[in-house]
Amino acid sequence: MTDTSATLVQGTLDMLILKTLAPEPLHGWGISQRIQQLSRGVFEVNPGSLFPAFRRLERAGLLECEWRTSENNRRAKYYSLTRAGRQKLRSETKEWERQVAAIARILQTAS
């Protein structure tokens, strides 16, 4: 079970959550499953990191939430992106791609 909770990865986790919510609103379990699916099992984020991250993003005004009935007819809290959230996702993605490209360049040339 990988539970990475260093501050560096905290920023990455935030970005992943924003990304998974881009298409449609999801509840906590759904987000955790989606991240696992999309990353093909590389990332299994446990609730101890997820829920604090939700609260953080909510506090920063990047997520908003709504109580709805979910698949099993229970009340569940659904998170969705705010407009600020979408902007943040865009800028973070751009920054991430820039950094990845730079690292890739360095790794390629230094051999």
Add this chain to the structure above:
Amino acid sequence: MKEMWTNFWSGIRGLFGKRRAEQELDEELRDYLSKSSEEKMRAGMTREEAMRKARIEMGGVEVVKEKVRSVNWETHVETLWSDLRFGARLLRFNKVFAGAAILSLALGIGANTAIFQLLDAVRLRTLPVKNPQEIARIAIDQRHDASGDFTSRYSDLTYSMWVDILAQQRAFSSIFAWSPTQFNIAPSGEVQNVQGMWVSGQFFETLGVEAALGRVLSPADDTPGCASPGAVISYSFWQLEFGGERGVIGRTLTLDRQPFEIIGVTPASFHGVEVGRYFDVAIPLCSEPILTGEDSMLKNRSGWWLASMGRLKQGWNIERATAQLRAISAGIFEDTLPTDYNPEQKKKFLQYKLGAFSAGSGVSVLRSDYEQPLWLLLALAGAVLLIASANLANLLLARASAREKEMGMRMAVGASRWRLVRQLLAESLLLAGLGAVLGALLAHDLSRVLVASLSTKSEPLFVDLGMDWRVLGFTTALAALTCLLFGLAPALRATSVAPIEVLKEGARGTTGSRARFGMRRILVVSQIALSLALLVGALLFTRSLSKLASVDTGFRQTGILATDLDFSTLKLSDARRVSFAEELLERVRAIRGVDGAAIAEVVPLSGNGIGHDILMGVSSPPKTENPVAAFNIVSPGFFETMQTPIIAGRDFDQHDVAGSPLVAIVNETFARTIAKTGNPIGAMFRVRRLGTIIGTYEIVGLVKDTKYIDLRESPWGIVYTPTAQDAHPDTDAQILIRSNMPLAGLISDVKSVANAASPEMDVSFTVFHQMIEEGLLRDRLMARLSGFFGVLAVLLAVIGLYGVISYMVARRKSEIGIRMSLGADRASIIGLVLREALALLAIGLGIGLALAVAASSAAASLLFGLKAYDPATLGMAVAILAGIALAASYVPALRASRLDPVEALRHE
């Protein structure tokens, strides 16, 4: 940035509606768990297995909740609040400890804050005027050895200089001149002095001070030759003298027997431009001749009495203003050159250059006299606070060991160490906070007492003590600092336990660890060092004061009353003045109970003085540098009244009158350094005032050296001349009276004598030795306060040492028991304990000595007759502290030697 803002508001909202948020979080997590278990059941697990696995994966619902909660910033506020409440409950159960701790903190923080408040008012604050940073002072840059009459606390400029500067300066949007003085507001009889100011017409408008009632002086009120000028009074004077009644405008006020119409009252916050003083009445410069007549400073080209300030023009700074002032300097000084200067003085005068100096915080003699002592006192008070904090830290360390089980248990159930440290710190914060609040209240009174103890009738002090942001910040910072000092170490120590160790049944705890004892040792050594330094300071200042107070002044100090009988209203001619003064003297001498009386132009140690150049012989030309002697004009009987021995020759007598050869009596220093002979009787010398030889004198008497202006001065050569031969007699007679009679009776007798001679006279009195003592105020303050701090510091440090030695004995009980059962006698046990104490003492004293020598060099200029590293004082301090400390350590040592070995060994 926006994210932070949203975060902030969510937090505020989160403080309310907490319960609903908690419920929702709980529901959300349970929903997560159920979905997770459903997923696992779909994958084939049983219900129980699935739920268990889901729970394990989550890692504990409460833990997750805690993590989520800590994302909310307001949670930390809430935990702080509950920590404080918990701490308060704890303190309530330990009232004695809490009381002692808060009290000692309050005293320490209060003393520091009081001194800082004074420093803030004297040094740091700006004047309560519009844009004080634009205000600058105009004065001569580096004016040394100027000649002439200096009649004010701030004798920067002469009147003619002011007039020229006003016309020619370009750097200021407006400037003004002013001079502090005293006015007698009594219409007759005994003098009643109030604090006054001569101000030029631009004074109030330059500073931006508007009237609270009526109007303030304007340039139109200050035209040369003004006939019926108005006076502006201060708010405090208005309240005190007129009861604050609004009808005061238009009423008449007599200043030095001249009527002035009150035209306005200044606001309550304005006290003049001098920090440490206040003013009652301000009148325009043009009215000065009305009060001083022929002695007017306005036409005295060598009369230095004005200070000038101005508001810089927009965009101008000090450097630019100085440059402009320098440019006009040559012309101004040529124009205002005093005609009676000698050639050397003229040359020096023409080289003067004007400059601008920053004056946003006003000018202040108080500042220059007291700034250094105040900083020193702040350091002393700070050291005492440090020592008290160290004691508190030791106490808390002791309590920390008692709470180890509690801490261990809490860490075992999951509390992080940081969380526990935060809670312990909150308790210390509570102590420090309460101590600071109490201390701030104490400081309010302490600072007022401090100012009151420095204020005298002749030099009344006024300091606008207020609680501004700087003082508040100082108190808060001090509280936080002391909290960290005494709280952090015990908090860290208490929580640095392995839970398993303290939860063991019958555990001794880790109190036996050397590391913890080492911290207490370090604390006590630093306490000893600091208290030694403070003790050295206290001894230095006390000895300096006693040396100063017992200095041989050359004359009698007690039982002397100085009275000033002013008969200027009688408008007597020069010749008549001398005989009138002599008549007054005879009548005073005739008073029953008066043992001696004499007239003196200069009352010794009053801060006034006269100095002139001396040219020995009758014909030698003046050199470029001539010796300067101090002067006094006295009647016959002066030396007998003051009980100054006449060593050779004679006193003045009835033959020394106007018209007969000029005679003088000189003192030993004059004979030695100026006349350069052991017996100057019969020698002749000339006196040169500025550029003119005013007389040739024959020395007829030699007297013992006396103090002239100040107790600390090195000896002056003094020349005494007879009142009968005074070419410009004054319109007042200063009479020194020696008598053993009670003061009240003597004063009323003198008043009736004055009244009988003429009811128009102004009479004022000064008790001679009181005046001298007032000059020692600063030294007395330093001695008292440093003594108080020194004693307090030693007390605290010795208590600390006692605590540590007792603790050490308790810790080594079993060891002592073993030694005793193996045959060690009492003496060797006492020796064992005392050796420990001695070791700590020695290190502490060593560090303390180094500290004392380094620190006291800062105080060297305040000491009299002692060097900062005076070995006798250092030795005394070491002996005192060592003695008390060893005595304190003897008690636990004795207790250790009286231990029953069986008891000691049983108590593992």
